[in-house]
Every structure is written in structure tokens, then in C-alpha cells.
Amino acid sequence: MTEVFRDKVDVSLTVNGEPVEARVPAGQHMIDFLRMELGLTGAHASCEHGVCGACTIRVDGDAVRGCLMLAAQADGTDVWTVEGLTDAAAVSDLQDAFITRNALQCGFCTPGMLVAAEELLSKGGVPSRGEIREHLSGNYCRCTGYEAIVDAVESVALNRAGKGVA
Amino acid sequence: MTIPFNNPDRPNSYIGRTVPRPNATKLVQGRGRYVDDIVLPRMLHVAFSRSPVAHAKIGAIDLDEAKAVKGVVRIFTGADLAEVCTPWVAVLAHLKGLKSPPEHPLAVDRACWVGEPVVAVVANTRAAAEEAASLVVVDYEELPAVTDTMTALDKDTPVIHPELGDNLAFRRLHEEGDVDAAFKTAHKVVSAHFRTARHTGVTLEPRSILVDWNPAEGQMTAYHATQAPHMMQTVFAKHLDIPESRVRVICGDVGGSYGIKVHVYPDEVATAAIAKVMGRPVKFIADRLESFSTDIHARDHEIEAKIAVDVDGKILAIDVDDWTGIGPYSVYPRTSAIEGNQVVNLCGGPYDFANYRAQTTVVFQNKTPTCQYRAVGHPIAVAITEGLVDMAAAAIGMDPVEIRRRNMYADDAYPVTSPAKMKFEGLSHHASMDKLIEMIDYDALRADQAEARKQGKYRGIGIASFIELTNPSPFMYGIGGARISAQDGCTVRMDPDGSVVALSGVTEQGQGTEAMLSQVVAEGVGVKPSNVRVITGDTQVTPYGGGTWASRGAGIGGEAALQAARALRDSILEVAAAMLQAEAGKLDIRDGQIVDLESGEERMPLEELGRIVYFRGDTLPKDLPRELVQTRHFITMDYPFAFTNGVQASYLEVDTDTGVVTLLKHWCVEDCGRVINPQLVDEQIRGGIVQGLGGALYEEIHYDEDGQLLNGSMADYLVPMAAEMPDMVVAHVETPTKESELGAKGAGEAGTAGAPAAVMNAINDALRPLGAQVAAMPFTPERILRALGKIND
Numbered sequence: 001m002t003e004v005f006r007d008k009v010d011v012s013l014t015v016n017g018e019p020v021e022a023r024v025p026a027g028q029h030m031i032d033f034l035r036m037e038l039g040l041t042g043a044h045a046s047c048e049h050g051v052c053g054a055c056t057i058r059v060d061g062d063a064v065r066g067c068l069m070l071a072a073q074a075d076g077t078d079v080w081t082v083e084g085l086t087d088a089a090a091v092s093d094l095q096d097a098f099i100t101r102n103a104l105q106c107g108f109c110t111p112g113m114l115v116a117a118e119e120l121l122s123k124g125g126v127p128s129r130g131e132i133r134e135h136l137s138g139n140y141c142r143c144t145g146y147e148a149i150v151d152a153v154e155s156v157a158l159n160r161a162g163k164g165v166a
Numbered sequence: 167m168t169i170p171f172n173n174p175d176r177p178n179s180y181i182g183r184t185v186p187r188p189n190a191t192k193l194v195q196g197r198g199r200y201v202d203d204i205v206l207p208r209m210l211h212v213a214f215s216r217s218p219v220a221h222a223k224i225g226a227i228d229l230d231e232a233k234a235v236k237g238v239v240r241i242f243t244g245a246d247l248a249e250v251c252t253p254w255v256a257v258l259a260h261l262k263g264l265k266s267p268p269e270h271p272l273a274v275d276r277a278c279w280v281g282e283p284v285v286a287v288v289a290n291t292r293a294a295a296e297e298a299a300s301l302v303v304v305d306y307e308e309l310p311a312v313t314d315t316m317t318a319l320d321k322d323t324p325v326i327h328p329e330l331g332d333n334l335a336f337r338r339l340h341e342e343g344d345v346d347a348a349f350k351t352a353h354k355v356v357s358a359h360f361r362t363a364r365h366t367g368v369t370l371e372p373r374s375i376l377v378d379w380n381p382a383e384g385q386m387t388a389y390h391a392t393q394a395p396h397m398m399q400t401v402f403a404k405h406l407d408i409p410e411s412r413v414r415v416i417c418g419d420v421g422g423s424y425g426i427k428v429h430v431y432p433d434e435v436a437t438a439a440i441a442k443v444m445g446r447p448v449k450f451i452a453d454r455l456e457s458f459s460t461d462i463h464a465r466d467h468e469i470e471a472k473i474a475v476d477v478d479g480k481i482l483a484i485d486v487d488d489w490t491g492i493g494p495y496s497v498y499p500r501t502s503a504i505e506g507n508q509v510v511n512l513c514g515g516p517y518d519f520a521n522y523r524a525q526t527t528v529v530f531q532n533k534t535p536t537c538q539y540r541a542v543g544h545p546i547a548v549a550i551t552e553g554l555v556d557m558a559a560a561a562i563g564m565d566p567v568e569i570r571r572r573n574m575y576a577d578d579a580y581p582v583t584s585p586a587k588m589k590f591e592g593l594s595h596h597a598s599m600d601k602l603i604e605m606i607d608y609d610a611l612r613a614d615q616a617e618a619r620k621q622g623k624y625r626g627i628g629i630a631s632f633i634e635l636t637n638p639s640p641f642m643y644g645i646g647g648a649r650i651s652a653q654d655g656c657t658v659r660m661d662p663d664g665s666v667v668a669l670s671g672v673t674e675q676g677q678g679t680e681a682m683l684s685q686v687v688a689e690g691v692g693v694k695p696s697n698v699r700v701i702t703g704d705t706q707v708t709p710y711g712g713g714t715w716a717s718r719g720a721g722i723g724g725e726a727a728l729q730a731a732r733a734l735r736d737s738i739l740e741v742a743a744a745m746l747q748a749e750a751g752k753l754d755i756r757d758g759q760i761v762d763l764e765s766g767e768e769r770m771p772l773e774e775l776g777r778i779v780y781f782r783g784d785t786l787p788k789d790l791p792r793e794l795v796q797t798r799h800f801i802t803m804d805y806p807f808a809f810t811n812g813v814q815a816s817y818l819e820v821d822t823d824t825g826v827v828t829l830l831k832h833w834c835v836e837d838c839g840r841v842i843n844p845q846l847v848d849e850q851i852r853g854g855i856v857q858g859l860g861g862a863l864y865e866e867i868h869y870d871e872d873g874q875l876l877n878g879s880m881a882d883y884l885v886p887m888a889a890e891m892p893d894m895v896v897a898h899v900e901t902p903t904k905e906s907e908l909g910a911k912g913a914g915e916a917g918t919a920g921a922p923a924a925v926m927n928a929i930n931d932a933l934r935p936l937g938a939q940v941a942a943m944p945f946t947p948e949r950i951l952r953a954l955g956k957i958n959d
Contacts, residue, residue, distance in 0.1 A: 102845050105853060108370040108421030134888075140880070142853075142885065145857075
């Protein structure tokens with residue numbers, strides 16, 4: 001391997017608020033780095049080509065597909081997974097709404113779904129059901145049929161806007 | 167003592183209420199433990215080199231390049247594994263004539279479908295295993311591929327397994343009454359050609375298994391994403407020559423199953439065989455292409471069917487000729503003849519008619535094997551039946567609701583035996599239809615449809631009544647010789663702190679099994695559901711059971727849990743009576759307290775009883791039984807299956823310029839007997855409906871004529887996404903089964919059973935003024951435009 005085509009890359013990033021330094025294989029996907037190297041198994045690998053959204057994580061504030069990003073690209077980024085968002089209580093109202101509304105069944109899509117939903121909610125305002133459905137269309141769920149997820153996200157939007165039924 | 171379910175104010179009234187799922191919190195926090203999350207010391211990874219062609223003789227295998235990849239530990243061929251693993255033959259004695267050749271974990275002489283595992287590469291990383299698998303060179307000598315179902319039995323079609331004589335796996339003809347005479351004299355005969363597409367389940371968690379063989383203990387432990395841990399225990403033991411007692415199958419969190427994870431897959435058995443040979447943990451996680459090419463497929467049926475009605479719309483006869491291609495092997499151990507058999511059993515299900523003929527023809531072909539997927543056979547049978555009924559109604563100018571009301575079994579007609587010889591204990595077709603019509607405001611909906619049409623919009627209303635087979639007895643598999651348990655067991659114990667632990671043979675894949683068990687046990691014993699810890703999915707720990715499939719979890723597993731819980735309650739009260747010098751019959755347990763039955767006065771908390779029994783047993787009478795652990799098993803005896811019923815309605819709009827269908831709303835009234843947890847049941851129905859809608863509108867596995875899989879990715883095989891799905895209104899009629907105290911029947915498959923037919927009927931209702939009709943699923947824009955005559959090439 002020449003210097004130009006190194007097969008290992010040094011990265012320095014922040015994951016869930018903690019500094020991480022690692023030497024990663026050049027071809028390693030971000031989702032595999034998080035799951036296999038850091039033990040953060042909350043986000044899941046499923047379709048492995050950016051369609052299903054089960055691997056969705058937050059990178060520099062955006063919802064990103066962990067299977068379409070290389071770990072080598074993460075140098076200097078600020079990464080959040082469901083574990084960190086939980087510890088920071090950043091999505092606790094959304095998690096509570098998912099439980100109350102049974103907006104998850106097998107739970108495999110849920111960590112990615114939460115990150116995607118939070119991206120929409122963080123824009124503020126109360127999105128319509130159609131807008132919620134549109135925003136979540138990059139996140140597949142094979143169990144629920146989506147309606148309960150839309151209900152849960154809508155209820156959080158209303159509550160955050162002070163319009164919820166307590 | 168029986169539980170007064172109809173009194174919602176009774177003590178400990180958790181059955182019938184929405185209680186939280188005990189496992190939901192960990193899942194929303196990303197703390198689930200799916201198989202791929204488990205890492206064991208010295209763990210290896212296996213990847214497979216799979217057949218790139220549909221049918222070929224396997225020649226020389228060159229492993230040199232693969233072996234040179236850094237990290238590769240060992241490579242196995244079919245011949246290697248055939249030495250340590252016996253092949254299986256997926257036939258059942260009660261499916262007369264069913265045949266299938268022996269199948270090995272890795273193909274030995276021939277590869278018979280694109281994706282069949284041929285060589286297994288074991289390496290210390292998944293990446294190395296995959297890289298080396300891609301460098302395995304196999305000399306495939308191509309053989310002619312059989313891909314078309316309808317010509318599979320033709321004389322000039324090659325026979326896939328010459329030793330079997332022909333490509334016919336199974337055929338069953340059922341005939342009742344005088345069908346030909348009924349058709350001859352009928353007022354109206356309507357026929358149609360139906361097609362249901364080849365689907366697969368697309369579980370978001372791919373098939374996953376991690377097997378550890380400990381030679382020192384002679385014990386195999388398989389961490390397996392499966393619906394049936396005890397069945398898999400038997401399979402691994404039998405084919406890898408291990409005593410059954412020395413195989414432990416652990417099934418933790420499972421990321422969706424829908425029937426996909428209830429079968430025996432060659433690559434998973436290969437993983438177990440390799441672990442045993444190497445004496446190290448070996449993990450196999452299917453990638454998405456492997457999921458599409460090797461997870462079982464289903465529903466690939468082609469049907470010619472006709473219905474005869476009299477002048478009043480009464481059904482005189484139904485005649486069904488069903489064909490399905492199942493791939494090159496019947497799938498072990500449930501077999502691939504069940505789906506076609508179900509079509510024969512279920513057609514005409516809701517209706518009281520006399521003359522019925524149905525034949526299913528199940529043929530081999532060189533495609534991925536098919537087997538049981540959520541609502542096995544139901545979406546096909548309901549589409550045939552409800553499609554025919556709607557077409558007959560249109561032909562005689564009768565309203566589709568009216569024709570159903572004239573033919574459905576009366577709600578007081580039960581028990582009855584259908585022309586398909588299915589026994590119905592108690593159904594509620596009319597009550598369900600009445601509720602649906604009220605719920606959808608049928609007249610208003612028709613008015614809206616008429617108004618829309620004035621504006622040039624083509625909207626349609628589709629109704630589909632259905633029956634669903636749940637709570638299967640040994641008549642489903644056991645009588646055919648399969649070691650698949652129809653009974654299920656539950657052990658319930660009280661620990662010293664007064665908390666309760668329930669160990670059950672049914673499993674959780676997201677349905678809410680553990681919530682259901684927690685509330686049934688809570689009510690049965692008299693504690694809060696939060697004080698019940700539920701343990702499932704471990705063959706070394708739980709009572710023996712069948713697992714979760716065929717909508718049996720609540721009806722079978724729930725009843726076993728209830729009986730065990732009631733037995734524990736009796737044991738607790740016997741001890742309490744001795745301690746309190748009272749009569750057991752005058753005491754009760756409520757919210758974890760021993761109370762007076764009449765007054766409700768608190769006498770003693772359960773933790774005090776636990777303290778005495780476990781630490782000061784010396785203070786109790788010597789002969790007093792103090793077994794605070796009870797096990798009960800339950801099996802249905804009176805009926806082979808507990809049938810449920812329901813009716814769905816779809817309202818949609820067809821864009822006649824683009825052929826695009828927009829789902830406006832969907833309704834379902836369903837009768838699963840006693841509803842244990844209303845929210846969980848409704849969400850099962852909703853999720854099931856959406857899987858049915860996927861089949862109606864999007865899902866279709868495509869092959870070319872050489873048997874090449876054309877759409878093996880999620881980008882190419884479309885499943886429902888949030889934006890296209892409608893809101894769904896769900897309601898219930900409750901006709902409890904008398905076979906159990908709980909009275910619960912299954913609910914997991916009803917949504918999938920009825921939704922495709924409702925959509926088909928709604929599309930045809932919309933298109934009828936234009937003289938167009940569709941009957942081949944999925945109803946893609948292209949198929950709708952062809953029906954409208956707007957595409958002709």
C-alpha cells in the first residue's frame with residue numbers, strides 16, 4: 001500500500017459526547033465501527049445500502065445513514081447514537097411516546113426511527129401527519145404499519161408546542 | 167373459580183386492558199440484544215459462496231485463492247459437511263403424496279437455485295470471510311432451469327429431481343357436493359384468473375445465528391433469531407448427532423419474523439455443523455442479498471376460479487384450480503405443501519354453500535424455496551373468494567355488502583362444518599359486517615364516491631370478509647410426524663420478595679407476547695404486571711413448547727400461563743390459610759396482598775408469606791405443601807383449529823391517467839375471541855394490514871426465464887413506506903373460544919389475510935364504470951393501465 005491508498009486511517013471524533021481516537025480499516029462502514037469497535041449496538045445494520053434507515057445516527061446534527069458513511073469520514077465529527085441520546089435525555093419524550101403508543105414492535109428499526117423523527121421535530125412547529133409520514137419514509141418498519149409511529153411523533157410535536165393533551 | 171371477565175371492576179383486572187410492554191423500554195433505548203449484538207470469546211464468522219446459477223452440476227472447487235486471504239481459518243464444502251450432518255427430507259405423512267429430495271446444509275452434487283449455499287468460508291472477521299467467499303471458484307456445469315409453474319409438469323419440461331419421477335411435489339383435490347351440476351343449472355357463473363406474486367418477509371433483522379459448541383461439556387448452545395426454539399433444538403440434535411438434552415437454543419430479541427424465522431435454513435444448520443467441527447463459536451448473519459435469495463419466499467400462486475350464484479345472489483358452487491411453484495425443495499420441517507393446502511381449506515370460508523371443488527398443484531422449480539409466511543394461504547384464498555363474490559354481485563347487479571349478508575353463516579349457526587370440512591366453533595360474520603358498515607358509514611362513503619366521480623375521480627370501496635386459522639392443534643404438523651409442539655407450557659413461581667416469575671414456551675418477536683403473559687399471570691396470581699418477570703426463548707429454562715407462529719401465542723401460551731398462575735394462587739392461599747388460620751376459599755390475592763375475599767381487608771403482603779416459606783419454613787405445619795412454583799401445559803382438544811373471522815374495507819382512488827392507487831383509508835373489524843390487550847391486538851391488526859397492502863400494491867420477487875433473481879435489494883423490492891400507507895380504524899367483536907378459560911384466539915395474521923382482497927375489490931369498484939378489472943397482484947400502475955387499455959404492447 002502506498003501512502004495515498006492506506007488501508008488503515010486514523011480518526012479522531014466525538015461519540016455521544018466522549019472523545020474517540022481509533023485506527024480504522026479504510027473500508028469500514030461507520031455503522032460497523034460503532035457496533036463492532038465501540039460496542040454501540042443500538043443502531044442496526046439491515047439493508048446495508050442506505051434504503052431502510054435502521055442504521056440512522058446523528059452526525060454533526062444531521063440524521064445520517066451509518067451504512068453509507070465510512071468510519072474514515074468521521075474524523076472531526078460529532079456523532080450521537082441512541083445510547084448517547086438516551087443518556088443525555090435528549091429524546092426521552094419521544095421514547096416515552098413510542099412506549100405509550102406501542103410505536104415499536106420488534107424494535108429493530110426504532111433507534112434509527114427515533115433519530116429520524118427527532119431531526120424533524122427539532123425543526124420546531126407541528127408537522128402535519130403527511131409531513132411526518134414523508135419525513136419517515138426513509139425508515140422502514142415491517143411490524144407496526146407506521147400509524148402508531150406517526151401518532152407518537154405527532155403527539156410529541158404537539159406537546160413540545162404546548163398544544164398537547166397533557 | 168372462574169374469572170368474571172365481563173366485569174371490568176373485578177380485582178386484578180389486567181386481562182382486557184392495555185398494559186405497558188415490559189420489553190419496550192430497553193428497545194427504545196437501543197438496549198435490545200439481538201444475535202448480532204452478541205460477541206463470544208474466540209468467535210469466528212462464516213460467509214457463504216452461493217450458486218450464481220439456477221441449476222447446475224457442481225464440478226471442481228478451487229479454494230486456493232480463498233485460502234490465501236488473511237484471516238481465513240477454514241473452508242468447508244458440501245462433501246465436508248455431509249460427513250457430520252445428515253440430510254433432511256421435508257415431507258409430512260398427512261400431506262399424502264408430498265415428496266421432496268434429501269437436502270444438505272451445503273449443496274453436494276448439484277445447485278438448484280440462485281443463492282443456494284455451496285461453500286462455507288470461516289474467518290476471524292466477517293470482512294475476511296466475505297472476501298474469501300468471493301474468491302471461491304466453483305466449476306458450475308449449467309443444467310436447464312425450470313422456472314415457470316404452469317408448464318412445470320409438461321412432458322418436455324426437464325425434471326429437476328429425476329429420482330422423484332416428475333416435478334410434482336404435491337397435489338390435493340377436495341370435492342364436496344355436485345359442483346358440475348350446480349354450475350350447469352346456475353343463474354350466473356363468473357370466472358376469473360387470479361395471480362398472487364412471489365413475496366418474502368423482509369425482516370429488518372436478517373436471519374441470524376451464533377452457535378457455540380463446548381466439547382468439554384458436549385453441549386451446543388445456539389443463539390438464534392427463531393420463532394420456535396424447541397423445534398430447532400430437535401433439528402440440531404437430530405442432524406448433528408447430539409442428544410437433544412445437550413442442545414440449548416436461546417432466542418433473545420428478534421428483529422421481526424412474520425414466519426420467515428420458523429424454518430430450517432441450510433446455511434444456519436451449516437453454521438451449527440461448523441461450530442461443532444471447530445469447537446469454537448461461529449456467527450452467521452445474512453446480508454440483504456442473502457435475505458432476498460435465501461429467506462423463504464411465499465404466495466407465488468396462479469389460480470383459475472369460478473363461482474355460481476342463483477338469481478337471489480345465493481352462492482351455489484365455487485371451483486378453484488390453484489397452482490404454486492415452491493422451488494427445488496420442500497422446506498423442512500413444516501413443508502412447502504401447507505400453503506396450497508390452506509388455499510383448499512380456506513376458500514369460500516365465510517359462506518354457507520354446498521358445492522365446492524378445489525385443487526392445489528404444488529410443483530418444483532429452480533427458484534428460492536417457498537414456505538409459510540404470515541397468514542399462510544389466507545391472502546390467496548381470501549382474494550379468490552372475495553374477488554369472485556364481488557364479481558358475481560356486479561354480474562347480477564347486487565350490492566357487494568348485500569350479497570355477503572345473504573351468504574355468510576348466520577351468527578347462531580355454530581358449530582358448523584364448512585364445505586372444505588373446516589370446523590367452526592363460533593364466528594360472528596354478521597355482527598362484524600354490521601359493525602363495519604356502521605363504522606365506515608357505508609351510505610356516506612358511497613355518496614362521496616359518487617360525488618368524486620362527478621369531478622372525474624375514480625374512487626372505490628372494497629369489502630373483504632375472511633376467516634383466520636389460529637391456535638393449531640397437532641392436526642397441523644404433529645399428526646404428520648413432525649416434532650413441532652402444539653401444546654405449550656408455562657411455569658410460574660413466587661420468589662421470597664413476593665414477586666412472580668413466568669417462564670413460557672412461547673416466544674417474543676415484537677408482538678407483545680411478554681406483555682400478554684405478564685398481564686395474564688398478574689391477573690391469575692393477583693399481583694401487578696410490573697411484579698411479573700417474564701422469561702421466554704431458552705430451551706434449557708422454559709417448559710417445552712411450540713413457540714410463536716400460526717397466531718398461537720396468546721391462545722395456547724396465554725392459557726397455559728393462566729392455568730399455571732391460578733395454580734400458584736391456590737398454592738399461595740393454602741399457605742396463607744395456614745398462617746392466618748383462615749379458610750383458603752375465603753381469602754384472595756389482590757395487588758400482592760393476601761386479603762379477605764368478602765371485605766377486601768388486607769391480611770398479609772406476599773413478601774411476608776415469602777419470608778416465612780423460604781426462611782422460616784420451620785414455623786409452618788410439617789405436612790403443609792409449600793410449593794410456590796407451578797407448571798401447566800395447554801393443548802386444544804375439541805377443534806383442530808380455532809378459527810377467527812373479520813371483515814375489512816378499503817377506500818382508495820385510482821388515477822386513471824397514471825395507474826397510481828392512493829389508499830385513502832382502511833378499516834377492519836375482527837373477532838379474535840377474548841381481547842387480552844386491546845392496544846397490542848390493534849397494532850397486530852394494523853401491522854398485518856400493511857403487510858397485506860404491500861402484497862396488494864408493491865411486493866413482487868422477479869426472476870428471469872433462466873431463474874436469475876432480478877430484484878434482490880430493498881431498493882428494487884418495494885415494501886410499504888410511511889408516506890403511502892393510510893390510517894386504519896380497527897374494531898372488534900368478541901366471541902371467546904370455549905376451549906379455554908381465557909377464551910383467546912389468535913390475531914396476528916388477520917390483517918394480512920384480508921387486506922389484499924379489500925384493495926383488489928376497491929380498485930375494481932373504482933374501475934368498473936370503465937369496464938376494467940384487475941386480478942393479478944401487485945396492482946402496479948402498469949397493470950392498472952393495461953386493464954384500462956392504455957398500455958397495449
